[in-house]
Structure formats: C-alpha cells, structure tokens
Amino acid sequence: MRKDVFYLRILFAVKMLFKYIRDAVKELGFVTWPKNDVLIRHSFIVLAVTLLFAAAFWLVDGGMRYLVAQYIEATAPFHGTGTTLPETASGVNLGDIQVSGAGTDGIQIENLPVTPAGN
Known part of the structure; x- marks a missing residue:
C-alpha cells in the first residue's frame, strides 16, 4: 500500500471518530434526564x-459450606485427627506410614513422625 493511501485512511478514521463524538454529544441533548x-x-x-442479593448469596454460601463440612466429617473417618503435614513435606518417605488391620472398621492408622526422605 502506498504511503499517501495509508495517510488518507488514517485521516478518514480520525475524521469519523470526531464525527461520532460530535453526534454523541448532540444526542445527549435530546435525553430526558x-x-x-x-x-x-x-x-x-x-x-x-443489591444488598438483598448479597445477603442471599452469603446465606447460600454459608449453608453450602456447612453442608460440605458435614459431608466431609461424615465420610472421612480420620478427618480431624490433629495430624497435619507441613507444606514443605514433599519429600516424605512413604515407609513412615504403617497400616495394620486391628481397628473397628478393619483399618488402624498409626501416625509416625514425618521425616524428609533420605534422612
């Protein structure tokens, strides 16, 4: 494309932009405020x-959070034992976890100290 055609297109685009702004301002004069x-x-x-919908969403969110917590509590027999792994325990040796079959549900978990693998 030649330079003069390119500049004419740019000039036309700028001219149309100013026409649009001028027409928009003119139309605002016809608005009944x-x-x-x-x-x-x-x-x-x-x-x-807005406040009504916010309160409704807050109640639904709280109810769903409660129901999910109750479901997790009911379906996870070892949930809440107080044993948590540190966030940096990516190198945990799986040999530290021992399972023996003597519990009431057939499985008994024995918690051992977590040590990084290789130590």
Whole structure:
C-alpha cells in the first residue's frame, strides 16, 4: 500500500471518530434526564436489591459450606485427627506410614513422625 493511501485512511478514521463524538454529544441533548427525587429513589431501590442479593448469596454460601463440612466429617473417618503435614513435606518417605488391620472398621492408622526422605 502506498504511503499517501495509508495517510488518507488514517485521516478518514480520525475524521469519523470526531464525527461520532460530535453526534454523541448532540444526542445527549435530546435525553430526558430524571429529576433528583426520582434519581434518589431509584438509587435506593438499586442499593436495596443489591444488598438483598448479597445477603442471599452469603446465606447460600454459608449453608453450602456447612453442608460440605458435614459431608466431609461424615465420610472421612480420620478427618480431624490433629495430624497435619507441613507444606514443605514433599519429600516424605512413604515407609513412615504403617497400616495394620486391628481397628473397628478393619483399618488402624498409626501416625509416625514425618521425616524428609533420605534422612
């Protein structure tokens, strides 16, 4: 493409942009703006509906969190034993975990100290 055609296209695009802005400002003159009392009333309605939906989502979220916690508690027999691995325990030797079959549900877990592999 030649330079003069390129510059003409740029000039046309800028001209169209300014025409669009000029027409948009002109159209804003035709808008019927609400009175202050209507604007304030509608703002309070929007605020009330927003708070209502926020409270509803908060309740649903809390209820779902409670139900999931109850499900985990009911289905995980060893959940909440107080034994937690440190976040840096990626090199844990699996030989540290021993299972023997003497518990009421057929499995008994014996917690041993966690030591990094190779130590």
